[in-house]
Amino acid sequence: MTQNEIVHTLSQTYSPLSAECRKELMDKMTILSLPKHTCLVLEGQYSDKTFYLIDGCARAYYLKDGKDISDWFAFENEFISSIISFFTDTPSPHYIELLEDSTLVALSKDTIDGLSNQYHDFERLIRVVVTQTMLRQRERISSILFxxxxxxxxxxxxxxxxxxxxxxxxxxxxxxxxxxxxxxxxxxxxx
Amino acid sequence: MTQNEIVHTLSQTYSPLSAECRKELMDKMTILSLPKHTCLVLEGQYSDKTFYLIDGCARAYYLKDGKDISDWFAFENEFISSIISFFTDTPSPHYIELLEDSTLVALSKDTIDGLSNQYHDFERLIRVVVTQTMLRQRERISSILFxxxxxxxxxxxxxxxxxxxxxxxxxxxxxxxxxxxxxxxxxxxxx
DNA sequence: CCTGTCATTTGATCCAGATCAAATTCAGCT
DNA sequence: AGCTGAATTTGATCTGGATCAAATGACAGG
Missing domain, CATH: 1.10.10 (Arc Repressor Mutant, subunit A)
Known part of the structure; x- marks a missing residue:
């Protein structure tokens, strides 16, 4: 998948981006291909990155009293990050690891904030991603309770x-x- | 609290709004003062409104197999809505009722979408509100699980x-x- | 100040899922 | 194929909180 295709998919899946914004996003993003079991984030780290999976899958998990507890899975065309660290600038309680050999895009918070400030389009895309995440969390709560x-x-x-x-x-x-x-x-x- | 004060508080609490956007928001918002026990949303309704509490408190709840289960509380300066209905245009599984005599602002989805399209500022404010909601849901999940x-x-x-x-x-x-x-x-x- | 209604407490029993422990199956490696 | 550690299954027991039921408390309206 080329950079161009990635940005198009993103724009189509979540919210349309102007040509200019797409171009700048392409310049700013890093594409990584990494093997299974690679750790993207460690507990205690400040993680200011969000990852977007092109291919493969990943999970976020805690080590709670020595027990490994998964908190989030992401597959193709989905985002994953240590949300707490990313949004609140605190050390991550999560680890994030790849569960398969994967190709993914890493976006730093600076990049996201910069593009969000510059392009209304991009701010909206992020809003859409966050809204979907929020709805998925809600569903998980009612799933656990009911x-x-x-x-x-x-x-x-x-x-x-x-x-x-x-x-x-x-x-x-x-x-x-x-x-x-x-x-x-x-x-x-x-x- | 005047309209002007409300919009200022909102802008300061969540994300700054330009004078122009504040002005338009004031024109579009409805301020309501309603007694305790007023139902703002009924189960099964399509609810395209979000409420922002100036004074008082409210809750969203389900009737699950006849049992009343609270899902969200909101106090002064917080938002409440039937998030599922609001964001996915489906009938609300929630009721929303006031738990005290309250003063609140009602914003329709049309208003929010309109202002979000027109003002980058406003889109950002909504993004911030949604992000905070998402983080609060997350905290609730780990609270229940751990x-x-x-x-x-x-x-x-x-x-x-x-x-x-x-x-x-x-x-x-x-x-x-x-x-x-x-x-x-x-x-x-x-x- | 009495009464009905709603909110809270107390008591007895029960159960889904946890925990602890052991057996079995599987997958990657030489 | 055979070996080894990890993943999954199976078994026996325990427990936090649910459920069912009844008692007590608080308070608004007559």
Whole structure:
């Protein structure tokens, strides 16, 4: 995928960008191809970058009392960042790692702020991305409060039908807020 | 509070607005003073309004299998809306009601979209509001996943120290994702 | 100051999912 | 193929908070 194609997809997926803005964005963005298991962000770091996945997938996770708890997955054409660090300029509570060999764009906060100041278009695109993220968080809250473990698992499967082929069950379980063992029992409801 | 003061506060709290934009916003906004228990939004309605509280407080809630579950509280200088309906143009799963006699500003989606198109400033203000909302949702997720019922109660008290004087315990309990009885036991840890 | 309604507390029991522990299956490597 | 550590399954037990039920408290209106 060329830079040009990336920017077009972005502009079409989220919110249209003027030719001028697209051009400047192309100049400012870095495209990276990195192997599986690469860590993009470590806990405790100040992370002022947002990543946009072209190909592959990634997750954000915490180490909470030594336990690895996934907080967010991103696939092709989705964004991922240590949102807390990115938006509040505090050290990241998250790690972010690639779950497959991936190609992605890294955008620094300076770049995003600069383009947002300069181009109303770009500010809108960011607003759209943040709004979608917010709605996804909301859905997760009601999922946790109102649905049982197995309903939540069923639900994530409808959203990402082949997630189990790309992401280990441990990570799916912790994302759903349940243990590995419970997820396993949900998947094999015999005995 | 005059219209002028309201717009100034808004501009200072969230993101600065140009004089021109402030003026147009003043023309477009409706100020309402309504008694306690007024319903601003009903379940099933298409709600294309966002409310900004000048004085008083409100909550958004679901009726889930006949049970009343609070999903959001807003106090002075905060926004509340049926976010799902507002952002996705679908019928609202929420009710919104006033918990005290309140003064508030109602802004329609048309107004917000119009001002966002016309003024980069205003688009930014909305982006800031949405970002804060998103971060507050995130905090709620980690609160539910990582903290016990009594930690969550302690936490909401630090954020809104006198919430118990303004909001009935039932609503606080359901917001925290616990029952009324559990909250009561948390508050009276004797016997 | 009494009464009905709503809010809160207290008590007894129950259950989804956690925890701890062990067995099995799988995948990458030589 | 065979080896090794990681991923997943299976089993037994435990627990925070839910649920059901009843008692008490607070307070607005007559």
């Amino acid at each position: 649905h049982t473990a197995s309903q939540r698992y069923a639900h994530i499967l409808t959203r990402y039908p082949n997630i189990t082929r790309r992401i280990p069950l441990t990570h799916i379980a912790s994302y759903l807020g349940i243990t590995l063992e419970t997820l396993s029992r949900i998947r094999n409801p015999k005995s | 903290h016990t019922a009594s930690q969550r109660y302690a936490h909401i008290l630090t954020r809104y120290p006198n919430i118990t004087r303004r909001i009935p315990l039932t609503h606080i309990a359901s917001y925290l994702g616990i029952t009324l009885e559990t909250l009561s036991r948390i508050r009276n840890p004797k016997s």
